[in-house]
Amino acid sequence: MRALILVMDSVGIGAAPDAAAYGDDGADTIGHIADACAGGDADNDVRQGPLHLPHLVELGLGEAHRLATGRQLTGLAYRGEVRPQYGCASELSKGKDTPSGHWEIAGVPVRFNWGYFPRTEPCFPxxxxxxxxxxxxxxxxxxxxxxxxxxxxxxxxxxxxxxxxxxxxxxxxxxxxxxxxxxxxxxxxxxxxxxxxxxxxxxxxxxxxxxxxxxxxxxxxxxxxxxxxxxxVPPPEPTILDIAKAEHREIVSIGKIDDIFAHRGTGLNKRGDGNDALFDCMLEGWDHLADGGLLFANFVDFDSVYGHRRDVAGYAAALEAFDARVPELMERLKSGDLLVITADHGCDPTWRGSDHTREQVPVLVSGAPRGSPIGKRRGFADIGATVARHLDLPPLAHGSPF
CATH class of the missing domain: 3.30.70.1250 (Phosphopentomutase)
Structure with a gap:
């Protein structure tokens, strides 16, 4: 019985209910990429045909997007039965930044206001x-x-x-x-x-x-x-990582997870240059993870290499390359293992500017007992709460297991 939280950094699935307050009403990272590919609008001569993500779609990505936006997307429709549970979640934390999203996934919503620097030049005091x-x-x-x-x-x-x-x-x-x-x-x-x-x-x-x-x-x-x-800065309250550490569970973190949590409770960290290398690190860590252990992985390229640079075709290609490797992970899941694939925010490559976008995120679950649909979740902390229950850890202060 193990658990893996996999964060596809910035892979949002449609504007959050409060997106207008952030200037992001209408943002839709995965939806606009799929639209561009289907319509041939991606700025890449090599790009042809609809977005092709068969494994993520089978895990429920297309249905999660439909649940979030009401739209059925070209390239994300699935004709068979979606095997696992799927849903979408809207962030409670203030802002649309990386720490807030990850901390909330780990059970700690950010209720305070971060400090920001003004859009002046110079911007720093x-x-x-x-x-x-x-x-x-x-x-x-x-x-x-x-x-x-x-x-x-x-x-x-x-x-x-x-x-x-x-x-x-x-x-x-x-x-x-x-x-x-x-x-x-x-x-x-x-x-x-x-x-x-x-x-x-x-x-x-x-x-x-x-x-x-x-x-x-x-x-x-x-x-x-x-x-x-x-x-x-460290999270203001204990996260699922802190609780797992206190219970003497094995923890493996992949990519920048250890930095995001200020190296608190992040266990053995493995890093790689690019999504492929990070995927290799994740598989290696998962192969050796002990029973009762937790692996927390971040795949940053979607955000830093393609989203912020507003590279639609590059983002699409990165998603397809990632999707092609999903079977390698699925075949390593054992009976009793829990996999949750999600995101921390959006970074719509078709949106104005170069910043993150306030979006809902997918919640794709494999290994959980069949029960009520995950549906629309108010808060990312439900993910951490679910993982804590699965690993028989003490309950988190925030979130409700699904």
Whole structure:
């Protein structure tokens, strides 16, 4: 009896009930990708035909989207019987950021307001930057505004190489992001300055300081690497990870899960460069996970590589590549194992801007006893509550098992 929570980062399935308050009424990550593929609108000459996700659709992805939006999508319709249980969930936490979504999945909704930086230039308070430069021993900073990470590196990367000044920027999330060249600035040096920044933004209630290392010699070939690190505040209450640890259960975390939870209760962490490598890590961790154990995995490429970059065709191809590997996981499920596939927010690649979108998420379950339909869930914490019950852990403070 084991459990696996698999987060397809940003794979939303339609605007949340409160999406209008976030400027996201009408956003639909999976729906708009499917629409673009069916209509030939994806910006890729190689892209032909409808979105093809047979294994995720068999697990209930298309039906979860229909439940959330009322639309039956080309490429997501399933003619057979959907085998497992499926549903959709709307977030209770304030915001549409990564920590809030993951913490709520793990049983801790974020009821407080995060701190954010204004859409001005400069966006960071002068006192913050002055203290950061002084305490980190820097010659200054570049950027100091809202920006797409890839765009600002392309724009300011060469100036960074010449000056030694890190590139600091933010987004609609509660983040202070620092980009620097992995070789000339140094990866460990980047982590050190991020740790300095973490201490300086705590009083502003900023959720994450993110190290964004990159390589390359010029704007023509700058590329972000897989050595990103998130310096996050810890969850305000015990999550399912904390409870599982207290019960001496084996825990394996995949990808950036350990960063998201500030390395609290995340057990053995495995990382890989890209979704395929992360899938390999997940299978390896799952193969060796003890009875009663919990594996928590995040697949970030959907969000960081395709969603934020508004790459519809790339997102579609990534979904199809991921779907093709789902059978490898399904064949490893044993009697008594529970699999929950979900997401933490949306990042509609057809939407304006480059930020996350406030969306419902799929809840695709395999291994649970057949019971009442999952239906529409108010809050992601029902996922954590269900996993806790399945693993015979003490109940979480939030959420209702389905």
């Amino acid at each position: 002068p006192g913050l930057i002055d203290a950061f430069v002084q305490q980190a021993g820097l010659p200054g900073v570049l950027g100091n505004r809202h920006a797409s990470g890839t765009d600002i590196i392309e724009e300011l990367g060469e100036a960074h190489l010449q000056s030694g000044k890190p590139i600091c920027y933010t987004s609609a999330d509660s983040v202070f992001q620092i980009a620097a060249h992995e070789e000339t600035f140094g990866l460990e040096r980047l982590y050190e300055v991020c740790a300095v920044a973490r201490g300086l933004v705590d009083h502003l209630n900023i959720g994450r300081v993110i190290a964004r290392p990159f390589t390359g010699a010029s704007s023509r070939n700058f590329k972000r690497t897989s050595h990103r690190r998130d310096f996050a």
